[in-house]
């Protein structure tokens with residue numbers, strides 16, 4: 424009977440078939456004028472734009488991240504140049520009892536936009552709740568894999584049998600005719616050992632889902648949106664999403680102005 428290590432090793436061809444390159448942003452404290460990719464701080468805006476306001480509480484939204492699109496290490500996004508910006512209202516509760524800090528896609532407490540590259544950009548005044556600015560000085564590539572929650576969408580099948588003292592699992596990759604039956608999953612983590620998405624901030628790769636696979640749907644065409652950016656708690660942005668939640672940004676391939684931010688925690 425194969426042991427857990429041998430089973431995990433047997434899925435290497437599957438991992439090869441689903442792996443993606445992701446990029447880790449390497450931040451440096453502080454903001455240097457002219458450096459357009461950063462966490463926190465205040466955004467650059469077109470001359471005729473005001474800093475966006477929270478639709479719920481009216482506060483000036485905080486910038487989570489601004490990306491200089493031409494400087495991304497790899498770009499299959501619908502926007503090749505200009506600035507991508509994610510704004511967010513971190514307010515837990517204001518004097519009127521508004522609760523922002525919202526996890527839902529298309530929340531009135533979020534604003535996502537791309538400023539075209541031909542706009543003449545101006546620096547903006549600091550807002551009252553801006554996060555500390557950290558320039559992104561480098562993108563470090565690494566190999567990323569899908570999280571366990573996404574494996575069944577990618578051809579793997581797990582059948583669990585929860586016995587009083589131990590979990591038994593059968594795992595199948597039907598396409599490759601690979602089957603392991605009735606394995607004792609001692610640490611209840613065979614699926615995670617086969618593949619896990621990396622935590623932390625990253626561009627591209629696979630989303631590290633916390634609660635379940637939650638690609639938002641485009642409000643215009645209903646199609647599943649495409650993930651491209653993960654913003655994790657207390658990483659580049661000094662903010663905790665719920666209880667150590669993890670955030671994801673996605674776009675609609677048909678409607679590039681439809682961009683969503685969501686987060687979930689355990």
Ligand SMILES: [Zn+2]
Nearest residue numbers: 477480512523
């Ligand atoms: Zn708000």
Ligand SMILES: [Zn+2]
Nearest residue numbers: 641644675678
């Ligand atoms: Zn759409």
